[in-house]
Amino acid sequence: MDTTNNADFFVKMALMAWHSQNKYLSNLVDSLADEQLAAEIAPGRNTGTYLLGHLIAVSDAMLPVLGFGTTLYPEMEEVFITKPDKSGLPFPSATELKKRLATLNEALNAHFSATDTNGWLSRHTLVSPEDFAKEPHRNRLNVLLNRTAHMANHIGQMLLLKPPAAE
Amino acid sequence: MDTTNNADFFVKMALMAWHSQNKYLSNLVDSLADEQLAAEIAPGRNTGTYLLGHLIAVSDAMLPVLGFGTTLYPEMEEVFITKPDKSGLPFPSATELKKRLATLNEALNAHFSATDTNGWLSRHTLVSPEDFAKEPHRNRLNVLLNRTAHMANHIGQMLLLKPPAAE
Numbered sequence: 001m002d003t004t005n006n007a008d009f010f011v012k013m014a015l016m017a018w019h020s021q022n023k024y025l026s027n028l029v030d031s032l033a034d035e036q037l038a039a040e041i042a043p044g045r046n047t048g049t050y051l052l053g054h055l056i057a058v059s060d061a062m063l064p065v066l067g068f069g070t071t072l073y074p075e076m077e078e079v080f081i082t083k084p085d086k087s088g089l090p091f092p093s094a095t096e097l098k099k100r101l102a103t104l105n106e107a108l109n110a111h112f113s114a115t116d117t118n119g120w121l122s123r124h125t126l127v128s129p130e131d132f133a134k135e136p137h138r139n140r141l142n143v144l145l146n147r148t149a150h151m152a153n154h155i156g157q158m159l160l161l162k163p164p165a166a167e
Numbered sequence: 168m169d170t171t172n173n174a175d176f177f178v179k180m181a182l183m184a185w186h187s188q189n190k191y192l193s194n195l196v197d198s199l200a201d202e203q204l205a206a207e208i209a210p211g212r213n214t215g216t217y218l219l220g221h222l223i224a225v226s227d228a229m230l231p232v233l234g235f236g237t238t239l240y241p242e243m244e245e246v247f248i249t250k251p252d253k254s255g256l257p258f259p260s261a262t263e264l265k266k267r268l269a270t271l272n273e274a275l276n277a278h279f280s281a282t283d284t285n286g287w288l289s290r291h292t293l294v295s296p297e298d299f300a301k302e303p304h305r306n307r308l309n310v311l312l313n314r315t316a317h318m319a320n321h322i323g324q325m326l327l328l329k330p331p332a333a334e
Contacts, residue, residue: 009288010177013304017312042209042327121176137180145184152316156323160209 007117011141014120015112018144021151022105025055025158029101032161034094041160048161050085051154052097057081059104062147065124066140068111072104115140174284178308181287182279185311188318189272192222192325196268199328201261208327215328217252218321219264224248226271229314232291233307235278239271282307 029052037048057080060071079089120141123132132138196219204215224247227238246256287308290299299305
């Protein structure tokens with residue numbers, strides 16, 4: 001198989017890495033009772049609910065960052081990105097958060113599937129055309145790689161919501 | 168800039184993502200006092216020392232997995248991968264672990280720099296030629312992407328070694 005110049009292949013691999021983390025997150029969240037999700041990952045630290053909301057809000061923000069449209073849950077930015085946990089702002093229920101995670105992933109996947117390799121290599125909306133000309137790696141695919149690492153980062157923390165044996 | 172068929176560009180992006188996590192890890196470890204690193208990330212969980220050793224051992228194993236040679240610290244596999252934390256097996260000192268992390272990254276980087284795009288797309292040693300023919304994404308670059316996510320996962324946990332404000 002000659003894949004030397006097959007840039008599509010690399011896009012597929014980056015998407016597989018993204019999907020793999022998303023599946024990991026969904027499975028983890030589904031395996032937790034609501035009380036487990038509501039607990040702190042460690043004494044005095046973020047709750048699982050906050051981290052789930054944070055990951056949804058950050059994924060949601062990918063829609064405008066990648067030029068795919070507006071966020072589905074704009075009110076989540078303040079609660080789960082701008083403000084820290086225990087800000088006093090009300091959280092959606094665990095059931096509602098899980099539903100949003102699924103809805104959002106469906107929306108993102110529809111856009112991802114409709115994006116060709118040229119599309120992935122094009123500029124995202126957080127970088128200016130001038131800066132992009134100098135740093136062409138600041139493209140949509142780079143956002144995907146960064147958000148994959150960000151998700152892995154918080155999944156590592158959310159694993160602490162499970163009993164030690166399952167860590 | 169026409170990067171449509173520039174597979175080298177994707178390799179560069181994947182390497183940037185890897186280096187970014189490695190830098191994150193080195194900076195985090197350098198910012199911790201030895202007592203902080205030796206602490207548990209949460210009550211009854213892994214210590215920072217074990218997780219650092221684990222990340223070094225997993226990165227070290229990339230040398231044979233990617234066909235670059237043998238591990239530099241073969242004895243670390245049992246202590247930091249096969250066995251869990253608090254196995255009773257002695258750990259190297261924090262200073263020694265930090266030194267190994269730097270040495271290993273230097274060795275890996277030398278191999279990474281000498282690997283061209285074709286090399287990244289070739290089979291790694293954990294997949295058979297038969298399976299690789301059917302699943303060509305199981306290449307060296309995929310190992311790099313997976314290990315980047317694995318590192319991000321544990322960095323998220325090691326961030327808990329810092330006081331809450333710095334989380």
